[in-house]
Amino acid sequence: MSERMTEILKGVNQPGEKEPTYWKSLKQLYNDPEFIEASHHEFKEGVKDDFEVSKLSGISRRKFLALLGASAALAGAGCADYRDRGEIIPYNKKPEEVLPGVPNYYASTLNCKCGGGVLVKTREGRPIKIDGNPDHPVSQGKVCAKCHASILGLYDPERIPHPLKKSGSGFEKIFWDRADNEIKAALSAAGDKEIAVITHSIYSPTSYKVLQDFVSKYPSAKIYSYELFNEQVRNSAWQKSYGSGVAPLINWDEAKIILSLEGDFLGTDGNQIENSRRFVKGRDINDPKNFNRLYVVEGNMSITGMNADYRFRLRPDAQLEFVLALINEIGGKLNSGKISNYSLSSVAEKYSLSEEKLKLLVNDLIINRGSSIVYAGNILSEKTHIAVNYLNEILGNTKLYRHELAEPLIPLSSFNDLKRLTSSMKSGRVGAVIHFDSNPVYHLPVDVGYEDAIKNVELVVSLTELESESSFLSHYVLPINHALESWGDYKTRKGFYSMQQPVVSPVLDTRQKEAILLNWTRDNSEYSDNLYLDYLKSNWQQNIFPALNAGMSFDIFWVGALHDGVVLLNEPKAFSGSFNTSVLSEIQTADNVSGFVVALKEHPFLSDGRYANNGWLQELPHPVSKITWDNYAAISNSTAKELGVENNDFVNIEVEGRSLKIPVFIQPGSSDNTVTIELGYGRTHTGTVGKGNGFNANVLISPGSRLSPFLISAKVTKGDGSYKVVTAQEHHSFDDDLTKDAIEKRGIIQEGTVSEYIENPEFLHEGKEHKLTSLYPGYEYTGLKWGMSIDLNKCTGCSECVVACISENNIPVVGKDQVDMGREMHWIRIDRYYSGSVDEPTVSNQVMLCQHCDNAPCENVCPVVATTHSPDGLNQMVYNRCVGTRYCANNCPYKVRRFNFFNFRDHYDNGYQLEQLFSLVYNPEVTVRSRGVMEKCTFCIQRIMKAREDAIRDNRELKGSDVTTACQDACGTSAISFGDINDRESSVSKAREHHLAYHVLEELNVRPNVTYLAKLRNTHKERV
């Protein structure tokens, strides 16, 4: 082993040290021969097939002609059923709202924990893009990756197009009238038997009223509400600590010191968009003295962990011990006393935590008391949450709390409630079950026994968009509207209502779920399309509007509410409660830690599995592991060795008689004997995109766990066989002997510390000055010149920009097999580099896209001039000229060009993306590329052209500020700036002149127009 390698394994490789070695994967770190061999080649093995005459078929002339004739005849016959291209004159009667070629925007709301205030862009009545609603108090113009991708759900060709009734082992198509009549009759016949309506959280006051009306009509009806991922443990801990209310939101922007315990507040915990936006306010490079400092203690690398200044790896079941020790340490120094017998030094020794780093943490928390915050993750036990509440209390951090969350209108059912329901089902006391857009068969823990119990119910009705595990076991399946086809109102926070309106009429024979239920409450009246709209307006007019004192007529108010998407209220948000110290007696002792612990977490994109059939989200590389299309068991390197497994090998996980076989992935930074699995995979009944991907770890959820339902002690053993998990983390690595170790030598990642920057703002470039010469004469850009800057201090690696780019630029889904060959088509990617050791890595993220180089090396080598340079600095692609030599991709030092090895729309899943319904998602302003064509980021040229047309129409000069790119619009932390780099006042121009600005591979003199602002880590000046 080399001396350097020994140093790395010891952890002497942190970014602040001299020339750290960056690595993307363990294979690269260990100089695995397979990785080294692969990195010598431009394309992955099997991507290009050499042309060998000897391998050609020896078919005879006669047979060839016969086959040609037969093929022509068959093709002729096959083409007889050609695809309908629509009317030649689309608008004989043009709708008043539509101007061909001019987009309309509608404000609406999606039911998402990111706030879901959206602005939907439509073209000729067709929704094509979702962005955040800038008027929405929570969204403030930004939404999460799931919201961006949810437009694909509207055009999912596998949406259920009409009502279905169970017939034998399958389903038959029926009409709505028949379904309504039969179900109404069955509900009336239920008599005293319970009618169970099972729903997710209800935040809509009008939906709630519909459910109440339903209960009035059918008095035996009972409403059950559940969420797979919820804040019940956090809230119950809050109520024990403070007596009432729900756990507060946190003003992350006011926190100087943040300690996150197994919490992913920048990823999956709470509102990631709002949290990130507030968090990066403390990462402003123009105000380095007010940088916040993030400490993370966790068992598996999370998005928050990737952004930590100091990270400790600790198994999640030891968190209570850690917090109790921290309370004692801080309590001792603040004279607030000890509450247990744990000491920080013994905990540090027991779990191999750096005592020096812990001292820095303790000092930071004490010095910054009142402006620091300790945050516990959702999966941790109630005791840990109580301990964290107390710690914040003694540190005086409660002033950072914000009491704005509204409680769900129907309290979430407990596991015991659901168990009682299944017990009633089994004993025949339940006459009907209605799945109100929920999927309890997939979501509920095995202990609840729902799947078996439902078979005893005479009438099971599922209201759903797509086939699900629950609809499969139903007698009637009723298709419901997508959120973009629905009316509604939401109240998720105090202070405003969020309005939902249909931006398109239902594209299939579906109905709004509330309207279906409402229709069953009415006697002998015909269903009308506006049934729920009339009900909604009537509820607002009678019950909500009068209290608003709006000072206008209801009709005017209603139009304004829909236009803005929000209705603001003046509501009190104060909370008065004091910490109940008697609760401390419950948390004095932590459970013994031994064996393996399994942590079940929310997937950042698929959530609880409801987005499983969304190809954009399935193919989006995981922010940390970069794995696509599957979930996996993340374990540490040492644990892998102990179990005798490598990446892709199966392990068996056993919990209380239940077991799961799942492949492992060695995740740097994981704690030993900890297995982390993200849920949402292993769907057996959904569309073809989501079916069969990954493994259903819901079977491990344990309501009876002594820790929490998602944190379980388990037996883990090596399993038989393996399963290939595909990761994009090593893609686009291209090193040869000359450029080996390029990342550190070439400064692809450049970073420093806040103290370095304050002492010497020029530290990044000092000693590295060089003069670059070129063979080519320079080109003077006298007018507007487009450029982008990316602030790596604000980039959390969340991938919202990637989904927005997919949606804007018609990027196809290629499938797992093609991702495995390095053929994913994303124009923008997030490269994740590790430094440090395998056990204690530090992460650096870098957004990588076409750099639109002034001296673009791709342009020189194109034999057909398919890639050229525009006078405003854009590196352009002319798809019609491209003949697919791939010379440009070969010559691109950033590896950002993507080649269409197939017509992926046709190739993926038997033409899934060529379905007529799916085709409606495409942005008509962007060319849909086909096989044999190279493509790459265009800086959203269609938006630039639109702005140019507007400027010409208005007889004014085009300005850099007239254009935003899709990735820039989507970035929740506003890390991306775009504009005219010749305009000295533009933010992108200022970024280029910043002390921390650098260009990747600057020494190649390709003169890129994407500027990176180097990441600063707020570590202590003194080395640890």
Added chain:
Amino acid sequence: MNIQNNLHTAKTINRKNFFSKVSKSFLGILLISSFPFNLFGRNSSSKNIKVKINPLAVKREKDVRKND
């Protein structure tokens, strides 16, 4: 004269046989175009989709976001 002789001697197809072959060919093409290709195609139920705007929704004229 020779031509007429040739016409009489050439192998001709009788009227019944001709119509029988035409019908069989038509049926064959109909079968080929309707059956085997659909076996491999997606079983889609989303054909002839019409997009209709909802006239009761309230639009915005333009995106009001600014690039700052």
